[in-house]
Amino acid sequence: MINVYEREGVICMEGVLTDSGRTVFSFLVDGMLIDTGAEKLQKDMSAFCDSHSFDFVALTHSHEDHTGNAAWIEEHVSVPLFVHPSSIGFCAKPGIYPAYRQQTWGQRCAFTTQPLGESIRSRTLEWQVIHTPGHAEDHMAFYHAETGRLFSGDLFVSAKTKVSMDTESIPLIMKSLRTLLALDITALFCSHAGYFKNGREQLERKLAYLEELSDKVTALSKQGYSAVEIKHQLFPAAYPIIAFSNGEWDSLHVVNSILADLPINHL
Numbered sequence: 001m002i003n004v005y006e007r008e009g010v011i012c013m014e015g016v017l018t019d020s021g022r023t024v025f026s027f028l029v030d031g032m033l034i035d036t037g038a039e040k041l042q043k044d045m046s047a048f049c050d051s052h053s054f055d056f057v058a059l060t061h062s063h064e065d066h067t068g069n070a071a072w073i074e075e076h077v078s079v080p081l082f083v084h085p086s087s088i089g090f091c092a093k094p095g096i097y098p099a100y101r102q103q104t105w106g107q108r109c110a111f112t113t114q115p116l117g118e119s120i121r122s123r124t125l126e127w128q129v130i131h132t133p134g135h136a137e138d139h140m141a142f143y144h145a146e147t148g149r150l151f152s153g154d155l156f157v158s159a160k161t162k163v164s165m166d167t168e169s170i171p172l173i174m175k176s177l178r179t180l181l182a183l184d185i186t187a188l189f190c191s192h193a194g195y196f197k198n199g200r201e202q203l204e205r206k207l208a209y210l211e212e213l214s215d216k217v218t219a220l221s222k223q224g225y226s227a228v229e230i231k232h233q234l235f236p237a238a239y240p241i242i243a244f245s246n247g248e249w250d251s252l253h254v255v256n257s258i259l260a261d262l263p264i265n266h267l
Contacts, residue, residue: 002037002044007195008149008187013048014194015041020104024065025191027151030122031055033079034142034151035191039068039106049077056080058120058127060153060191061136062087064095064108071109084131084138085115100245116140132180134173135165141180148186150199155180156190159205161213163239164253170210171261177207217258227255 003014011028015037026045027034033054037045046069056079060066070081070091083091095108116129120142128143135154142151155176164170181203188199196202213234220230235251242250 002041002048004048007189008147010149010187010189010195011052012189012195013037013045015044017041017104022065022104023192023194024105025189025194027189028052028054029149030125032120032122032127032142033057033073034189035060035066035153036069036073038065038104039108040104042069042072042106045069046072046076049073054079055123056082058116058129058140058142059083059113060141060151061139062090063136063154064097064101065105066153066191067091067095067111068106068108070113071111074111081111081113082116082120083113084140087138088113088115090138098246098248100248128183130179132176134169134171134176136167139176141176143180143183143185145184148184148199149189150180150183150185150187151189151191152180152199152203153191156188156202156206157192159202160209161206161254162235162237163241163249163251164257166248166250166253168253168257169261170214170254170257174207174210174214177203177210181207213254214258217255218262221259221262227252227259230255 001016005012013026015024017040024037026037031054062083091113092110094110118129120127120129125144130141130143132139132141132155139153141153185200188196188202216234217230231252
């Protein structure tokens with residue numbers, strides 16, 4: 001199901017997957033649809049599209065929970081879809097990803113995209129398009145300078161990261177957070193956590209946590225602890241997603257990504 005409400009002139013579509021309890025947001029502002037939600041939400045998303053007008057879709061990144069309805073929109077709404085240039089070919093092919101993600105989010109069919117540039121204009125507003133890798137190499141954020149509104153995709157999600165995908169990079173996430181914190185941010189619109197009035201504070205909290213975590217991992221590594229030992233010290237809990245994802249998500253990936261960024265003489 002999709003819960004629809006408005007925050008600071010932004011229509012928020014909170015997609016809730018009843019079988020798993022997972023949540024993913026799409027946003028509509030000034031004729032720009034940001035992300036399309038998961039394919040499992042297609043019935044509700046199609047009803048939303050029938051009752052709302054938009055001129056194009058701007059994708060924060062190409063993961064299936066954000067692009068699951070892109071092919072449907074391309075076929076039935078006939079508006080252009082924009083993505084990081086590196087993902088145009090990837091989006092043009094059907095999504096191939098692990099069974100647990102298909103079970104959670106549904107299928108992702110092939111669709112046609114155009115490249116995002118350094119900015120994009122909606123009906124009356126100019127948006128800065130900011131490359132923010134870390135969660136995904138093709139990850140983009142959208143920022144409106146006059147109002148300070150930021151659409152952060154999956155860069156934030158939560159203030160305290162406990163597990164990550166094996167393709168994520170904590171050092172790159174921190175770098176991207178610093179890039180965003182150089183801006184005058186007010187409201188934050190996160191693709192999984194939703195709306196935060198105090199957006200800058202949320203991003204600062206996450207960056208401070210990751211910096212402290214990185215210091216702890218580095219210190220334990222210098223003391224001779226292995227990555228697995230560091231994981232057990234810092235993340236003793238067995239988070240359900242580790243087993244559910246067959247290890248694609250794990251606290252160990254958090255530790256390894258930090259260690260991978262250290263100079264060789266620190267290991």
